[in-house]
Amino acid sequence: MTATVVVVGGGYGGASAAKALDDVAEVVLVEPKEQFVHHVAALRGLVEPEFAERIFLPYDRLLKRGRVVRDRAVAADAGTVTLASGERIDADYLVLATGADYPFPAKFSDHDTAAAKAKLRAAHDELAGAASVLLLGAGPVGLELAGEIKAKWPDKAVTIVDPAPELLPRFPDEFRAEVRRQLDELGVELLLGTSVETPPATGGFTVETADGTKVTADLWFRCFGIVPATGYLTGELAAARRPDGRVEVTPELRLSGQERVFAIGDITDVPETKMARAAGQHAEVVAANIRVLIGGDGELTKYEAAPPAMALPLGPKGGASYTPETGLLDAATTSEIKGADMMIGNFATLLGLD
Structure with missing residues (x-):
């Protein structure tokens, strides 16, 4: 049976991890925004309206086998994600990549x-x-x-x-x-x-x-x-949430105390500058580790915080x-x-x- 990997959050890290696992698992990417938003370019979009049109990119070609669910996670425990619509998605592996809220215009809260x-x-x-x-x-x-x-x-x-x-x-x-x-x-x-x-x-x-x-x-x-978006974590996962909203992760980027739950990007307590590049590097490590766990053979990769x-x-x-x-x-x-x-x-x- 094919393992199900649920990735919560379709930003830089989440989209990268979902794509990297699309060939070995049943990937479900949960993302409330209608399109991927390239927030790195948002400030250029503020001063150049024509440029702003280019920072919104559709998700429909990201995955070949998996699916993108346009919805918001309202609860997540070690094996299930509950969406705002009421749908529940069971997960063999869970990747938390919900990022952080930040004041407009650097980031947009609008889903449409x-x-x-x-x-x-x-x-x-x-x-x-x-x-x-x-x-x-x-x-x-x-x-x-x-x-x-x-x-x-x-x-x-x-x-x-x-x-x-x-x-x-x-x-x-x-x-x-x-x-x-x-x-x-x-x-x-x-x-x-x-x-x-x-x-x-x-x-x-x-x-x-x-x-x-x-x-x-x-x-x-x-x-x-910056406000890490981790309020939806429940049960055992909530125990890894620090007072500042970030979550504690192991060197393998597993959530503290969890074997099959990983975290990526701004929500992690990795001591480094929170940037899109770092989220992408997190995604590479997480995808590699989930592939090892699915295959049942090999060593897990440890992430080294970027200087x-x-x-x-x-x-x-x-x-x-x-x-x-x-x-x-x-x-x-x-x-x-x-x-x-x-x-x-x-x-x-x-x-x-x-």
């Missing part, structure tokens, strides 16, 4: 593609009409959004506020200095080591930071606040990248990695669309 596109277009129109923008959060999202805005509209005033005293503290000085240099060149104002205690109002506003600096802007975006690495675009032609192997990479190289296409082609290939 037309609604997501309309929301993104409305935000674009509001942004286009704003003379000044406040971004709360100087992490990768805030910095990338600042770069996209200034590349599209150089005359807009963009201010970033963050309580951390330094940019990207986990990365080497040369990388951080290059990012800071390009932000200065773009005219982005950085207010570090301070915060805005009360969320700004909608429309034009003036806020005062904790250190007394006043910022006036027409529009603001929250660029922090800090980043490709940070600051608009289509700007940005900087860093890996321990290559060191600092300049704007031109970063543009080649992510620039014009924002890696859409890679995920179109994953989904069988090329």
Whole structure:
């Protein structure tokens, strides 16, 4: 009998794991969104409405043998997933890949593609009409959004506020200095080591930071606040859920205390930067381990947390990248990695669309 693998979540890691197991198992991919959303390119889609059309990709060619169920998991234990529709799916192996919620426009909560596109277009129109923008959060999202805005509209005033005293503290000085240099060149104002205690109002506003600096802007975006999506876990699986929402995993990416339940991506407690690339690497390990368990022979693969690495675009032609192997990479190289296409082609290939 063919083993049933239920993958909960069709993002970067879930889609990759489902495809990798399609030839050896009966794969059921549970995903509430109508189409795969390439969130890596969402900020480019905000400033370029035509580009936004390209970040939504259909699931219908992802699997050749398995099936994609458009529904939301409301409960999951070691052997069964219960959907919002009431359907229950029994699983021999379970892969949890539900990712994390994050403020719009970096991620969309809308399940319907037309609604997501309309929301993104409305935000674009509001942004286009704003003379000044406040971004709360100087992490990768805030910095990338600042770069996209200034590349599209150089005359807009963009201010970033963050309580951390330094940019990207986990990365080497040369990388951080290059990012800071390009932000200065773009005219982005950085207010570090301070915060805005009360969320700004909608429309034009003036806020005062904790250190007394006043910022006036027409529009603001929250660029922090990742929330792992694990509230649906029940029974034994809920025991692996930490107070921050992430789940404890073994080196083989099995859920702590479980033999046939695995976790991928943002929901894991793996100590590394949560990025699409890491989710894809998790998927490779999980798929390999499930194949070993199904076959009944071979050694399980252990995942090694990735060291800090980043490709940070600051608009289509700007940005900087860093890996321990290559060191600092300049704007031109970063543009080649992510620039014009924002890696859409890679995920179109994953989904069988090329």
